Amino acid sequence: MTLESYLLVGAALFSLGLIGALSHRNLIAVLIGIELMMNAASLNLMAFNRFVVTDPTTGQIFVLIIIGLAAAEVAIFLSIILRIYRAYHDIDAEKLTKLSG
Amino acid sequence: MLEQAVIYTFVAFVLIGGGLAAFSRQILYAIIGLGISLLGLAGLFLNLGSPFVAAMQVLIYIGGITVAIVFAMMLSIAMSIRPPDPDARKLGFAIACAVIFFGAVAHLIRGAQFQQIASPASEKAWSVGALGHALLTHYNVVFETLSLVLLLAIIGAILIARKALPKENS
Amino acid sequence: MENAILFAPELICLLMGLVLFFCTVLNWSYRTTRGIAIASGIAMIAACLWTLSLEGEPFFPGIYAIDFFSQLIKTALAVGFLFVVIASANPLTVDRNGWLEVPLFFIFSTLGMMMMVSATELLTLYVAMELAAYPVYIVVALHRNADIGGESAAKYTVQGMAASAISLYGMSFLFGTFGSTYFSDISIPHAATQPIFYLGLLLTLAGFFFKLGAFPFHFWAPDTYETAPHPVITFIATVSKVAAIGILCRLLSLAMPGGWESGHAQTALMWASVIAMSLGNLAALAQKDLKRLLGYSTVAHAGYVLLALQTFAEWGLTAALFYAIGYFAMSFACFLVICEIGRSEDRITIDSVSGLYKRAPFLSFTLLIGLFGLIGLPPTVGFVGKWFLFSAALQRGQFYLVLIAAINAAVALYYYLLIIRQLYWVEPATQNTIKPTPLIAVTAMATIILVIAMGTLPGPFWDLAARAARALIS
Amino acid sequence: MDTLTLILLTTISPLACFIIAIIFLVQQPRAAQGLVLFGSAVSLLSAIGLLAQGPVEPLRFLWFQSGAIQLQFGFILDGPSLMFGVVVAFITACIMLYSIGYMAHDPSKTRYFAMLSFFAWSMLSFVYAVDLLQSFIFWELVGLSSFFLIGFWFEKPEAAGAARKAFLMTRVGDVGLFIGILLILQLVSNFDIPSLLDPQTGLSTQVSPGILNAITLLIFIGIMGKSAQFPLHTWLPDAMEGPTPVSALLHSATMVAAGVFLMIRLHPLFMAAQDTALIVLSIATFTAILASTIAMVDTDIKKVLAYSSISQLGFMLMALAAGSLFAGVFHLITHAVFKALLFLCSGIYIHAYHTNSMAEIGRSGGRRLKATTIGLIIGGAALSGVPPLAGFWSKEEIFAQLGHNGFNIYMAGAFLAAFLTAYYTFRMIFLITKPDQAPASDHSHPEPLNMKAPVLILTLGAIALGFFGSNIAHGLGLIPQHHSVILMIPTVGVVILGILIAYLDYGRDNAPRTGFISKIAPLNTLFTNKWYIDEVYRVTIVAITHALSRILHWIENHVLDGNYDRFGLGILRTGVKSTRIQGGWMQLYLGWAIILLAVVALYLGLQ
Structure with a gap:
């Protein structure tokens, strides 16, 4: 496959991620969409790494770092989701009026 | 093939x-x-x-x-x-956004001329050893920072997910 | 050893961060922890001042640059950190479980911002950006009401993650265009022929626009401003704005020689500027929540800053840096007061400040000066700063742009005046007086002095900003 | 003493007094009062010293420099600024003296005197400013300090509202001025006023007439706001809610005069821009008539004086637009003196009888305050233009100028306004001195000396100042023209006619005590309701702003907060315990942002 086709696959993956992030009401699904977007960037980097760059370490390290950061990001975001879940799990009517007012 | x-x-x-x-x-x-x-x-x-x-x-x-x-x-x-009822308008909007974005990016990609190299770099440059070396020389800052981020994320995740104490001040 | 000196501010930041970490592990009292955080802020400022005029590259060449620009911004960041920690004396809106960790996250976020303005390589920049962002995601979530905190954190985090994914995608194209992640390898003449380069730059900038709260990535600002705990929003509204303007300056300075002629990026930034300022000001007119209103005002001010940055000239860069420091002071003055008066309230509406002059004369004066600055009245930095921003655009002959900005500044007057009226002309609902602690009073005084001094004697500050801008361009 | 010391003493001493008073003397109002008065005396003496030295070259100092751009501050010491500087310092000193009595029992005296001092500093610095940006800064500061002074009694909601209205309306004008200044920056990158005005190399030689018209018109918008010209005049009568000495200071001699003074400063530019001059002339004439008609039906003494100020400012701008620098300056100076006098007199009445109504003052025995009543009559006569008092000479000069340059319609308008001026002034005098019923009992006490002294001084000024016309012309570097006696006849004629009708309506023994205008009901209603201008604003600008903000508010409520509802209710209704993103609002925006990025990217790609 050529560089161009890799990039197009990356763009398609990014767009799919975008659909996921924009259309879902569920926070986890949104998170999944964003993960796909980040992976599209990874694919781009690896493709450029293979076809354009003379020293291929940079792109690989970039992707490794992205994987690491994604782990951190997911950890934070999932804990936020748990917090929200807990807040609304023991929700009561009074709280609701407070929110909507 | x-x-x-x-x-x-x-x-x-x-x-x-x-x-x-x-x-x-x-x-x-x-x-x-x-x-x-x-x-x-x-x-x-x-x-x-x-x-x-x-x-x-x-x-x-x-x-x-x-x-x-x-x-x-x-x-x-x-x-x-x-699962919640699908919101067709929202999905349509999302698809429209994605299609427009994909169209634009694909158009640019097809028009781009990258300075491609003739053949892939040598096997040695791709080795794990080279990666490790670069991480500890070129990119040592990045490496250290990443570990810091991970540490913070762990602390933060524990903190956020911890069950809140009963409110003292209300 | 020399490298350690160059890296001193970050090193001290890191070390003090670890000390703060031990405070949380040993479960010391919040007073002690905050005291240590204040001490670390002072130490950081000292380190920044010490390294202010040094230059060099402490790590592998091309990754990380210490120059006057980076050190100036770092100084501002250190001062900002110190001020925010002082302002969070009694952060009742923060989850009681998380009090001890708040200074910890602030200091690491500051560290990330410091690294961000020094980074001269995409990967370093990206990692530093995330180091700066993640602690803020966490502290936004630490609202004492899990529902409010979760809501606003979810929104802020989703926006932030999406923006950084877009940014990352853009960076991958920059990497592809130049075959390198080093800024020094980015050559504009080569890139100007490549539309994909502009795509990369555009998408990369999106992440930083998010940080700055500029159009089109501004919509998190009002919501988060409204619902985040007060000390946290003070941090976002002051410290992270300085860093965002700084990094935008660094990125745009790459395109400086000849950037104007190539035109595309300029056009995009110009529209972003116009829309941001108009949208921010119009939406602010309808607000009742004070923090939300200031959120929209941030959007508008980001527009003013972009007005100068889109000139792609040294003068514009200098004006933007000057305004960054001035804006920090003005908006800190407002948020300090919000932290003080709203300790136990989740939401601060305009009514919360009614008759504040009777309950807390000095605090209301501080807020007044902050608002005068945001309006842009002469004795404050708001006037001179806006003047510089506008004249930067005028030098490019963009008269109509300045016209729009001037009309916007006039519209903005209305809602700021609404707050001022509430402050001084409405009877207070309660009679409880608020007496700031001496430390907070001194901080407020320092902020007021900074706002006025930069407004009346802009010369020295301007020279600093100009020196930083030259360091960037050269 | 050398010029520099004098000018610094003139401008800096009020500032120093302000700082010292506001920081150290909050608890010692008497000390603050003494200090501020001392500062103002120093300022006045130095200003007189400067005037005695005569015009000198401007002093310029570098404030800020970077590359090609340099900002300077400095002092321009030519005829207009020297003379007007003395007038400002003089009136300020008189009013501070007067305030000692007027504000004797006010709890926040320090704040009051400090703000007066701050105001004096900004106004004086504005008058002497050599740089256009410096002018603008002090112009804004004048507005800011008047905002505080008008709203001084902020416990009164009217005062607070008036202060806000004054600030907002003058700021509308300031935007125009600011844009004009920016235009100058863009075109010539030079703010030095003397070099901008230079007939050989100045602004008028460097730009096309169209641009010059645009610039001067924008500047005139600023003047309209500050000097309360139609349609930005409605803030001035409301601003009478402040303490009366403040009204006397701000709305007779100084703040509103700042606009006129700016026009004096930039007079050559306005003369070079023919179209602008004509527009200014029309607006000024219309304003002069409009304000006089309102003044002839109003019953509040301060409101009458306020409208009278608007109308007299119109006269000054007429003179300037018609081409006579001298007439404008002359009327500015004489008006400053007699209008301050009238305000101080009204302040004494209000202080003594606690009412603003002229008829009430008369009934309570206003004429028993002898010195005040003499001041009122002399000041009123000077305002009407009764020879040989100050107003006569300056107004006569304006008519002469209009006649000389053949502005016949405007001259007719000016005569009408002069007639109305005489009428409403004497209506005021008659209402106070010839009440419809005898005062019940004499419980008034004579005015204190420190309030009487400024009145006496200003009375002398109102009598004598008219004879110094040739000195003023000389100070401006002009040779005063001598006009024929023929022209004085209609001038005196309209004045006498006005006084006569006022006498018939209010002065004679069994006068009807209603104005002749009440016989023409529609006009009477129109005038009483101030030409409905505030109402027009209310249904147009204010309504539009409200509608706009209401729409935005609706969007907030239904698109944003609505989702809070949906978020919570959705969980209850369906029992779906999922964590959903809060509504579609945020994703919608993110989507739009993406589309925008894509469009921009495409635009780049298609280049």
């Missing part, structure tokens, strides 16, 4: 998995989609000459992150309940 077929299989993995993640209303299917897509990506990475990154992708992304998402889902969502 066979190699080509394998690559296209991986591409299909990536796109089908992505589609499943993007369109599925069942959250579990979406996670499975993400897993498939990431697996496909790992294959492509392998094909692009980087077995180490591919391995990391499988180990950390699929083995760690995706599993964590599954746990979070199980902790927070009652699996049995009916």
